[in-house]
Amino acid sequence: MCRVWTRFQATRSDGTSVKLRIEDLSESRFEDAVELFIQYFVLEETFHKAVGVARNPQAVAEARVIVTESMKDPAYHYVICCEDRDDDEVGQTVGASSIELTTIGPEPFEGIKLESDEMQKMFEMLAATTNLHIIMEELHISIFYDDRGMIVHPEFRQLGIAREFLKTRCLACVTNNVPATGALMTSIATQKAAEKDNWETVLEVDLQEFGRKHGVTFEDGGVSKLMIWKNPQYKAPQKIQA
Template identity: 45%
Template sequence: MSSNQQHCRVWSRFERRKKDGSDLKFRIQNPPSSVQDSVNEFIVKYFLTEETFQKAAGISSNPEAVEEYRSILKEVIKSWTVVICCYDNDSEEVGDILGVSIVELAEGESFDSQLQLQMDENRKLFQIATECEKLVKPLMKDLKGYHSGRGIIVHPDCRCLGIATEFVKIRRQMINEQNVPMSCAWMTSYGSQKAAEKDNWETLFEITSEELGQKCGVVFKDPPDSFKFMFPRLLDDSSMSLSYGLKLSQAKSSWP
């Protein structure tokens, strides 16, 4: 078995019909080690150039900033949980990468504060991330070991096929299986917000793009009206869910 065919956990298989009537089969799985470089380049090619915060930071306009970003990504992604979407071609081989979803297990100090950044554009990106973290810190202070979203990226040719919605469903599945108390993420586009809403995610905190831009000294390009910090609504009555819901309700009531 080639390294590109190593057995990896498959989280979901699904079919979608394109506008031309053709049917496509997809699967979402853990990535084999052989495609890690391809995953990194997929993130650099699409997430770095198209995600709202990354665009505002201007990283893609500076080749040196892109290289610094790439080198940082190569290291930090080792500790993140990554799943990929590819065509389900009736074999275990991964062909083209069509989407990536990333979460980090947040257990303490954010990795952002530990980075030694040289390029102004990357510093600006992490300033935005730090500002967002500060906004929700009062709501998260009692939660330990939760999943923090680090990005959902879908290939331009495969957008509007529900892949992002499948990714957020799997984030819910992960916390249920792994006994993680929460999954949350800043949804920074209309697409990611709609995908989360389809899976019954709720908005815990919201800020207009204009206000966040003023706080960070940037102008966001084609942003949604607001950026939403979202989490999956809990659908069972387990003790963990009840405890989690109580903590969130207490946090909301204490927010100024």
């Protein structure tokens, strides 16, 4: 059985309640998670949107391959949010979140081969904003969970799911004795949710200015925040005496 990280109940705007749970992604739910990322993340996420990935079928196909292959990579940790039914059966998959266990050293996104102009441009921009490795190194953190995406189905937004995903990332750090997790957060709602749970802003990126440097337009503008959460329970490995 998949590990269930958290169960919670949320109230919709019409007053009805829904029971939800966050659990590890099982192989039987791979396609559900892929479709969430392709249908909504690729369409709505700030960088994908700015370069127009959703408008080019080749770019969308490349995004699908990247997401699908990452689900098979043991360095990645995917969790999903699904309806928590009273009969203990898993209901509809309504959200997905991904992090990668990353070590300081290799350049972010190194080795990814892309054909479409849109995906090449997006990864070029992500690499330009990803100072997380530098910041973690300055904090003497050599391994951490790096954000690889988070999406919630439109019909299940404003129910606190993003915050539960962030909490699960912190729980993963504690459970697996990882010193920190970090993310480049473009959504104001996600930024606020992270701040409530003691995530620290270590860098701010003005998207309008950044877009001008890279020849793209961020329609909504705003500020993207590089945020980290440090695990207070982390225990550093003991050095072996010679």
